[in-house]
Amino acid sequence: MEVIRLKHIEKTYSDNGVPVHALRGIDLSISQGEFVVIAGPSGSGKTTLLNIMGALDKATEGQVFLEKEDVSDKSKDEIAAFRLEKLGFIFQAYNLIPVLTAIENVEFTMMLLGIDEDRRRERALEVMRDLDIEELAEKRPNEMSGGQQQRVAVARAIVNNPSIILADEPTANLDSETGANLLDLMEKMNREHNLTFIFSSHDKQVIDRARRLMILKDGLIESDTVVAPTE
Amino acid sequence: MILTIAWRNIWRNRRRSLIVLISIVVGVAALMFNDGMSVGMIHQMLENRIGSHVTHIQIHAKGFNDNQVIQNYVPNPALVEQALASTDGIDSWSRRVVTFGLLSSALNSSGGLIIGVDPAQEHEVTTIAESIVEGEYLSGGTHEVVIGRKLAEKLQVGLGDKVVGMASAISGDVGSDLFRVVGIFETVSSEFDKTHMFTALPNAQSMLELEDNILEYAMVVTDIEQVEQVAAELRSKLGPDYEVLTYNTLLPMLVAQLEMYDQMMYVVYVIIGLAMIFGIVNTMLMSVFERIQEFGVLMAIGMKNSILFWMVIFEAAILGVIGTVIGLAIGSASVLIMGSIGLDFSMFAEGLTSFGAGAIIYPKLTLTTITNVSVIIPLTAVLGAVYPAIRAMRLQPVTAIRYV
Structure with missing residues (x-):
């Protein structure tokens, strides 16, 4: 099943009045359960593409279909609701809410969905148990290591059972061993729950795990290779 | 949970929040004391005139x-x-x-x-x-x-x-x-x-x-x-052959003064409110700018603008309510204590006795003051947070996340 379709996406920024073409006409389709890595040199448009796929940014031209729904012209609140239900985000800097404990961070998106306190606590514990971070439940972000924070961020991203997880340089701030463990975890989630993972990264160990690798150069897809077919 | 976040956010920058809180407390307490003093003085003038000669009601021929x-x-x-x-x-x-x-x-x-x-x-x-x-x-x-x-x-x-x-x-x-x-x-x-x-x-x-x-x-x-x-x-x-007049009619100047004072108090509320609004706007703007990246993340993971708006408003409202409650307690206590022992203004006795107030002023606590302060001050704090909250709402998640 197709979860993302981009139709001739262009993105142009203005840098002090000078137009910068970040994306120059991207067409792609991603199906449920894929484990995609978008790689490329700095300035190639990886993060811009990921942001557009995540409906965080709007394309200058073209259409974005998420789960067959055109999100290009949706209002800010409609897009927020869509992101809340269908997408999960993992950021390079973890970006947990510093005033909340780990379990409260995981519960947060469920709270936004209006799920009652008992159910969200139960679900958050279940996910944290799956990710082996149950013992971090009552810790605040500043009491956790980078790897622990990123695991909590993964828990937050998957807790609402989204169909797509977008991860922007998730291992960039982690040492290689912690990064590898995190990727193991994501592969497991992909395998066991058929979750679609889309990474933007130039970290070799992320690229090595790709089952579909897209190389971006100067705002265009230079290559799109299926490295290993989705199981 | 939004309230929890708002509450914890207040204490992220303890010193700044305490300064705002203290300014609200001092403002509220000073407002109450000033109000209590003025109301007490005018009531004393009124009571003295009633007690010395005018009384509550007079009856005359028409x-x-x-x-x-x-x-x-x-x-x-x-x-x-x-x-x-x-x-x-x-x-x-x-x-x-x-x-x-x-x-x-x-x-x-x-x-x-x-x-x-x-x-x-x-x-x-x-x-x-x-x-x-x-x-x-x-x-x-x-x-x-x-x-x-x-x-x-x-x-x-x-x-x-x-x-x-x-x-x-x-x-x-x-x-x-x-x-x-x-x-x-x-x-x-x-x-x-x-x-x-x-x-x-x-x-x-x-x-x-x-x-x-x-x-x-x-x-x-x-x-x-x-x-x-x-x-x-x-x-x-x-x-119809008689006139029955209450002190309100018999002491028109004093009653008018009391009414005028009520109006003037609203002017004082506005002045203090304005000073407070600028303090709150400044504090909340700083607080919003410090958390732009965080707000970006909240928006990215699906928080609606309206919830973000209320989160910022709650922070100011909590500060306003806590400051008002403490200020009310201090202000009421000081008015009640001074109201029972009196404030000796003997050095200004000449002026005060010519006004008919007496050299010792007994501040008076009124329900109107408590009600006005309880409503106006928290409301002012909330008003002061509206602009920062709108600024937070207008952030674009994609740029906010990358904000350093």
């Missing part, structure tokens, strides 16, 4: 208050006294003869109000008897007079000295009588003490050729809140 000529005496005192006896809510009353006249001693003379009273009745409605500082209150004897301290100083008379009272009698001739000073009173109003003298009712009636006629009935009610109802009942019983 038109007497506007044109105080002795020819306009009460048409039927028996009818008035019957009405007074049959009306609930009246604590005590007094018959009076009141006229403007001239009081002269061997050395000087001064104009003022010559008041003939039944000493026992008057004792029940005014505080003149308690205000005697030299000599004694009227015993009801012939030619006795008590005068104010300032008037005595002006006439250069003391106890036992003679003074001559002169006023226009009912026949149109000048009525006069010789009085002997038996007492000197001193109220909190030097202006009152300069212009009032009291004698027994028959003395005044005789001097003015009034026979048994009465010019004024003065009374106090048991519950001041009921004063208008009591007056209305008396009016209905007495009919």
Whole structure:
């Protein structure tokens, strides 16, 4: 099943009045359960593409279909609701809410969905148990290591059972061993729950795990290779 | 959870939040104390005027208050006294003869109000008897007079000295009588003490050729809140030949001052509110700018703009409510404590007594002050957070996440 379709996406920024073409006409389709890595040199448009796929940014031209729904012209609140239900985000800097404990961070998106306190606590514990971070439940972000924070961020991203997880340089701030463990975890989630993972990264160990690798150069897809077919 | 986040966010920058909190607390407490002082002072002025002479309600013949000529005496005192006896809510009353006249001693003379009273009745409605500082209150004897301290100083008379009272009698001739000073009173109003003298009712009636006629009935009610109802009942019983006036009508300047003060307090609220708004706007803007990246993440993971808006508003509202509660407690406590022991302004006694307030001011806590402060201050804090909250709402998640 197709979860993302981009139709001739262009993105142009203005840098002090000078137009910068970040994306120059991207067409792609991603199906449920894929484990995609978008790689490329700095300035190639990886993060811009990921942001557009995540409906965080709007394309200058073209259409974005998420789960067959055109999100290009949706209002800010409609897009927020869509992101809340269908997408999960993992950021390079973890970006947990510093005033909340780990379990409260995981519960947060469920709270936004209006799920009652008992159910969200139960679900958050279940996910944290799956990710082996149950013992971090009552810790605040500043009491956790980078790897622990990123695991909590993964828990937050998957807790609402989204169909797509977008991860922007998730291992960039982690040492290689912690990064590898995190990727193991994501592969497991992909395998066991058929979750679609889309990474933007130039970290070799992320690229090595790709089952579909897209190389971006100067705002265009230079290559799109299926490295290993989705199981 | 939004409230939890708002609460915890407040304490992320403890020092800044405490400074804002302290400024609200000090503002609220100062506002309450200032309000309490002013209300206390004006009420004292009002109560002093009521207590020394005006009383709660006066009854005259129709038109007497506007044109105080002795020819306009009460048409039927028996009818008035019957009405007074049959009306609930009246604590005590007094018959009076009141006229403007001239009081002269061997050395000087001064104009003022010559008041003939039944000493026992008057004792029940005014505080003149308690205000005697030299000599004694009227015993009801012939030619006795008590005068104010300032008037005595002006006439250069003391106890036992003679003074001559002169006023226009009912026949149109000048009525006069010789009085002997038996007492000197001193109220909190030097202006009152300069212009009032009291004698027994028959003395005044005789001097003015009034026979048994009465010019004024003065009374106090048991519950001041009921004063208008009591007056209305008396009016209905007495009919159109009489005027029944409450202190609101008898002291128009003072009542107007009280009302004007209420209006002025709103101006003070606005000024303090404006100062507070700028403080809150500044604090909340700083707080928003410090968390741009965090807000970006919240938006990215699906938080709606409206929730983000309320989160910022809650932070200011929590500060406003806590500051108001603490400020109310401190302000109320200080007003209540000072209200019971009084604030001694003896160094300004001259000015305060000329206003009729007295040298010791007793601040007064009113429900209006508490209500106004409880509503206006938290509301101001919320208003101060609206602009920062809108700024937070307008952030674009994609740029906010990357904000450093």
